[in-house]
Amino acid sequence: MASKPIFFLIFIFFLSSQSHFSGAQTWIKGGYWYANGEFPIQDINSALFTHLSCAFAEVNASNYQLSIPSASEQYFSTFATTVKRRNPSVKPLLSVWNGISATGKSISGEKVNDSVLSSMVSTSSTRKSFIDSSMKAARRYAFQGIDLFWVWPNSTDLSNIGVLLDEWRAAINSEPRKPGESPLILTIAIRYLPTIGTVTYPIDSIRRNVDWAHVVAYDYHLPTRENFTGVHAALYDPSSNVSTDFGISEWLNKGMLPSKLVLGLPYHGYAWKLVNSQDNAVGAPASGPAVTMDGSMGYKAIQSYIRDYGYGAASVYNATYGVNLFTSPTIWINFDGEEAVRAKISYSKDRKLAGFNAFQLSNDDNWMLTRAAQEGENQGNKKHLLLKIILPVSLIAIIAVVAMLYCLRRRKVKSEGEMALGTIPSPRVNLSAAESFGSYASHLQVFKFSNIKAATNNFSSANKLGEGGFGPVYKGKLPRGQEIAVKRLSQTSTQGAEEFQNEVTLTARLQHVNLVRLLGYCTEKEEKMLIYEYMPNKSLDLYLYDPIRRYVLDWEKRVHIIEGIIQGLLYLQEYSNITLIHRDLKASNILLDYDMNAKIADFGMARLFNKDVNEANTDRIVGTYGYVPPEYVRKGIYSIKYDVYSFGVLLLQIISGKRNTCYYGPQESLTLLEYAYELWGDDRGLEFIDTSLDDSSSTCKIMRCMQVALLCVQENPDDRPTMLEVFSMLKNDSTAATTPKRPAFSVKADKNTGSTSASQQEICSFNDPQISELEPR
Numbered sequence: 001m002a003s004k005p006i007f008f009l010i011f012i013f014f015l016s017s018q019s020h021f022s023g024a025q026t027w028i029k030g031g032y033w034y035a036n037g038e039f040p041i042q043d044i045n046s047a048l049f050t051h052l053s054c055a056f057a058e059v060n061a062s063n064y065q066l067s068i069p070s071a072s073e074q075y076f077s078t079f080a081t082t083v084k085r086r087n088p089s090v091k092p093l094l095s096v097w098n099g100i101s102a103t104g105k106s107i108s109g110e111k112v113n114d115s116v117l118s119s120m121v122s123t124s125s126t127r128k129s130f131i132d133s134s135m136k137a138a139r140r141y142a143f144q145g146i147d148l149f150w151v152w153p154n155s156t157d158l159s160n161i162g163v164l165l166d167e168w169r170a171a172i173n174s175e176p177r178k179p180g181e182s183p184l185i186l187t188i189a190i191r192y193l194p195t196i197g198t199v200t201y202p203i204d205s206i207r208r209n210v211d212w213a214h215v216v217a218y219d220y221h222l223p224t225r226e227n228f229t230g231v232h233a234a235l236y237d238p239s240s241n242v243s244t245d246f247g248i249s250e251w252l253n254k255g256m257l258p259s260k261l262v263l264g265l266p267y268h269g270y271a272w273k274l275v276n277s278q279d280n281a282v283g284a285p286a287s288g289p290a291v292t293m294d295g296s297m298g299y300k301a302i303q304s305y306i307r308d309y310g311y312g313a314a315s316v317y318n319a320t321y322g323v324n325l326f327t328s329p330t331i332w333i334n335f336d337g338e339e340a341v342r343a344k345i346s347y348s349k350d351r352k353l354a355g356f357n358a359f360q361l362s363n364d365d366n367w368m369l370t371r372a373a374q375e376g377e378n379q380g381n382k383k384h385l386l387l388k389i390i391l392p393v394s395l396i397a398i399i400a401v402v403a404m405l406y407c408l409r410r411r412k413v414k415s416e417g418e419m420a421l422g423t424i425p426s427p428r429v430n431l432s433a434a435e436s437f438g439s440y441a442s443h444l445q446v447f448k449f450s451n452i453k454a455a456t457n458n459f460s461s462a463n464k465l466g467e468g469g470f471g472p473v474y475k476g477k478l479p480r481g482q483e484i485a486v487k488r489l490s491q492t493s494t495q496g497a498e499e500f501q502n503e504v505t506l507t508a509r510l511q512h513v514n515l516v517r518l519l520g521y522c523t524e525k526e527e528k529m530l531i532y533e534y535m536p537n538k539s540l541d542l543y544l545y546d547p548i549r550r551y552v553l554d555w556e557k558r559v560h561i562i563e564g565i566i567q568g569l570l571y572l573q574e575y576s577n578i579t580l581i582h583r584d585l586k587a588s589n590i591l592l593d594y595d596m597n598a599k600i601a602d603f604g605m606a607r608l609f610n611k612d613v614n615e616a617n618t619d620r621i622v623g624t625y626g627y628v629p630p631e632y633v634r635k636g637i638y639s640i641k642y643d644v645y646s647f648g649v650l651l652l653q654i655i656s657g658k659r660n661t662c663y664y665g666p667q668e669s670l671t672l673l674e675y676a677y678e679l680w681g682d683d684r685g686l687e688f689i690d691t692s693l694d695d696s697s698s699t700c701k702i703m704r705c706m707q708v709a710l711l712c713v714q715e716n717p718d719d720r721p722t723m724l725e726v727f728s729m730l731k732n733d734s735t736a737a738t739t740p741k742r743p744a745f746s747v748k749a750d751k752n753t754g755s756t757s758a759s760q761q762e763i764c765s766f767n768d769p770q771i772s773e774l775e776p777r
């Protein structure tokens, strides 16, 4: 019985060995990043890429030199060093195309004004001016290559581009280089077909000169242009030739080398309005774009759209086209989800293409698509490794090894399941678990208990990161090296179950760079565990109050952290489709990633909040004393001003490095808030701040922060600013800011109103803020 599979395996090895030798080059994992502040460079997970393109530099209309738009200069100048911090071997490329705003139009074939590029390629002196300046600019900013992104050149332009590439390559080859410096990489974007109408690409020149060409394999069908639904990035199309497979085959038939073709992966899709909700097939009658002006939607936006309007429905992968489809009664969305990306990677491997290039990164800010693309790539690596070891030995040795592998494999599959084979836990959701958390959790991974046990070294104390009321938190490492934090609900905890459920359902819906990302959960064997991305720099409280570590956080870093917290809160309150009140914002819940970006953690206490209602009521007091506003302590009322209050306390701590559990002032009789307020009122605010901080070179001034913080902690929630107001007061020095009234929980009469804070009495009985019942962390 066993002999059949053995020979089958040998056969497979020989087949794959051939593919190994014909395509022995690095698999290219590329992506475009748009140079605007929308998605910070430091948030690019460059570990997932081999090449990253910073887009777009332009060509100057008067001297035809490469020029970087002044508004983007800051990004281009820091791009290379920033992406290399996480992955020193990633190669940054400088991408050129005139007109960042016209990119969408250009990709979809609308006429854009490319007369400058057209003139540049038309004469030898203008080409030279461009080539020389492009290489200088690339070197100046530490880019390792240059990319030309010009998607719809006409026939004259194309033959000129053929000449340009010859000259560009010659210039690159003869560039005097510093020792250890590699020649610049040269790449170009091409359409999915080598010939459209009478226009044909200069294939020979492309083959000769570029390191690779990236195929713009998307935007085939657009809701602004067609009356029938169409798959904009169809891998296959049974009824037409408008597909990636057809295009790639044409390129290869025309003599393009597969090893110089990189497949473009769209990180966006299109929404169409259906004419008839009953007819939602591919090719159904449609009446234009839906959801957005032109129907285009980034992957991130599609995900949240489906979560919020899907009523539990998910997208369906259609293998006939290689696309994910989602229909809600009259809206039809087609996009590349994880399945489509995997299919395209596997297709590219089969066709021996050189890799993929994502367009564009900000649409995949939690890296779901890029990780899906990675899966195919990892399989490829394993294959190569195996082949390198096995091929040199004789056929008999192969049989022996294969037989052994086969036996081992069988035994391990039986005994331990997936983990034994070194694969990662299945990213597919176990339906019953997903159902119990509602559809929002459906993109989370369900982890096996055995995998988590292995990842945390059997929950060893060496791996323990900390302990909260909820249970211990462990550091873990998945087989592929991804680091995780595992929050394990202690079995004795009774109140934790509700918070667990709460955290899964809410956190799964939240995706923002300033919120800690939940990767998945495990509910096996009476266990309840949450698996998060690991935050290497721990939490903010470990720095603020530490006599040595506080110096790590200079003012610039603290401003960055403050901005991160504000962005996270703005997302929770204003920008996501739901409104969420965190209710436990405090220094120990602000986690710091590798680059000291702040991420808000711990949504166990968070509550969904109806946008139409201004405040809600609860009979359960949660939160951490010192961060809880008076109206909540007194009446259980919570509103978005709850988090504003906590933010104010946190901000005072960030600028002062002081705990809010101690008393201050000459008689040590003042709370942190009172102390800050007194000093502020006496114009002695400087005595309050951390003496190590220096804001002289920052536009964000510490005194301004202090004033804003005091506004946030005022007694009356209506007096506190919204997070939007906080944002604009801190961003813009000229925005008017009122004089803060006496803060909450204060005994003294306010100078302005003469009223006494009513909440003093309640708080007096709790002068130890770490009361366990109220502090379930």
Ligand SMILES: *[C@@H]1O[C@H](CO)[C@@H](O)[C@H](O)[C@H]1NC(C)=O
Residues within 6 Å of the ligand: 060, 061, 062, 063, 067
């Ligand atoms: C283009 O180059 C000219 C001449 O060097 C210069 O005066 C002009 O400012 C440049 N334009 C841009 C947009 O950089």
Ligand SMILES: *[C@@H]1O[C@H](CO)[C@@H](O)[C@H](O)[C@H]1NC(C)=O
Residues within 6 Å of the ligand: 061, 113, 114, 115, 116
């Ligand atoms: C295209 O741009 C060039 C230079 O920016 C300008 O001179 C020309 O008038 C534009 N053409 C059209 C049709 O707008």
Ligand SMILES: *[C@@H]1O[C@H](CO)[C@@H](O)[C@H](O)[C@H]1NC(C)=O
Residues within 6 Å of the ligand: 114, 115, 118, 154, 155, 156, 157
């Ligand atoms: C190609 O485009 C350029 C600039 O837009 C124009 O000057 C040229 O005449 C065009 N060539 C053809 C063949 O259409």
Ligand SMILES: *[C@@H]1O[C@H](CO)[C@@H](O)[C@H](O)[C@H]1NC(C)=O
Residues within 6 Å of the ligand: 224, 225, 226, 227
């Ligand atoms: C869509 O259909 C309408 C009428 O059926 C027609 O007038 C219009 O031109 C069509 N639009 C496109 C983009 O084909």
Ligand SMILES: *[C@@H]1O[C@H](CO)[C@@H](O)[C@H](O)[C@H]1NC(C)=O
Residues within 6 Å of the ligand: 239, 240, 241
């Ligand atoms: C697709 O292309 C093939 C080969 O070029 C051609 O024979 C066929 O007619 C085309 N099919 C359609 C539907 O255009």
Ligand SMILES: *[C@@H]1O[C@H](CO)[C@@H](O)[C@H](O)[C@H]1NC(C)=O
Residues within 6 Å of the ligand: 280, 281, 282, 317, 318, 319, 320, 321
């Ligand atoms: C994909 O979609 C087409 C058209 O809507 C449909 O006919 C086909 O059955 C679907 N295929 C799969 C595998 O779902």
